[in-house]
Amino acid sequence: MSTQSTPPEALSASPLPAISPLSPPTQPSAILPGSVLADLNGRSNLKGWQQLIWHLAVIAISGSIWAWSREQAWGLAIPALMVYGFSLAAMFATLHECVHRTAFASQRLNDGVAWFAGVLSFYNSTFYRRYHKWHHRYTQLPGKDPELAEAPPSSWAAYLWQLSSIPWWIGKVQGHIRAARGQFEDCPYISAAARQEVMRSTAWQLAVYGGAIALSIAFQRPWFITYWLLPLAVGQPILRFILMAEHTGCTQDDNPLTNTRTTLTVWPLRRLMWNMPFHAEHHLYASIPFHALPQAHVQLADRLTQVTPGYIAANREIVAQFGNAP
Incomplete structure (x- = not known):
């Protein structure tokens, strides 16, 4: 990204150590030298603010166009709504970076922005931090990775059902209500010590939605919708x-x-997603902040086996495996 101070070419000049046949390739320490990783790991409040302000500007501009075009120009309204809607949904990427506490150098700033981003994207950051920690610890391990609680799609019907986002909405509504009530029986990643914090955080988030709905009703305007x-x-x-492209169809x-x-x-898509498309690099080194992931890709690209040119191609790979599902 343009906010990165060290050009990728400078880092790519540092040769990577050869991996011995006796060194398990799954050990990240066997791939990137410590000096390179230390350079990539640098966190910055400035770069975090620059990225956040840019993202919020996209939301504000596209939302303003959506508001104006609904009354004035329906030909512009649909594209504006799509950009506005996706930029809201992509605040999940903001939350994701912040729960790793790599978006900013300040932990307090990471936690505050994560909660705000969760309100906009309908995630709860306090719950998601624990959930996501388990996902990284047990990535793609059936029975352990919480993202595999629902089986990846193995047919067109299952694929389109997930793509509709209806299961996501159902899961989020039910999950937020259960979390606010303290019902964590199926959530081993929520420790007993964390339960009260997650309950309070979720309850406050639901209160924000309740307040927004009440405001819409009071003024008889469909603002919330x-x-x-x-x-x-x-x-x-x-x-x-x-x-869906991050892990579906991978080992x-x-x-x-x-x-x-x-x-x-x-x-533009990569930036709205806070460089999350560099997902294998992120899973290898979750300590690398979003702004350094393009440089990490330069270092790691020849070691990765799952690199796809675009999301259409990635989803084609996924659906191509449907006939091979056991």
Whole structure:
């Protein structure tokens, strides 16, 4: 990204150590030298703010165009709604980076922005931090990775059902209600010590939605639906299309070189997703902040087995495996 101070070419000049046949390739320490990793690991409040402000500007501009064009120019309204809706849904990527506490150098800033991003994207950051930690610890391991609680799609019907985002909405509504009530029986990643914090965080988030609904009713305006619910419903299938590419169809084992897919995509999409398309690099080294992942890709590309040129190609790979499902 343009905010990165060290050009990728400078890092690529540093030769990677050869991996011995006796060194398990799944050990990240066997791939990147410590000096290179230390350079990539640098966190920055400035770069975090620059990225966040850019993302919020996309939301504000596209949302303003959506609001104006609904009354003035319907030909512009649909594209504006799609951009606005996806930019809202993509605040999930903001939350994701912040729960890793790599978006900013300040932990307090990471946690505050994560919660705010979760409100916009309908995730709860306090719950998701614990959930996602387990996902990284047990990536693609059936019975352990919480993302595999629902089986990856193995047919067109299952694929389109997930892409519709209807299961996501159902799961989020039910999950938030259970979390607010303290019902964590199926959530081993939520420790007893964390339960009260997750309950409070979720309850406050639901209160924000309740307040927004009450405001809409009081003024007899469909603001909650027009500017949050409908746009997010439009943006979620796009986000599902992107997130499905991260692990679906990859190996279900503990090898990060094969169990996670990196997708090479266009700059605007990559930036709205906070460089999450460099997903294999992120899983190998979760300590690397978003702004350094393009440089990490330069270092790691020849070691990765799951690198796909674009999300259409990635989803084609996924659906091509349907006939081979056991």
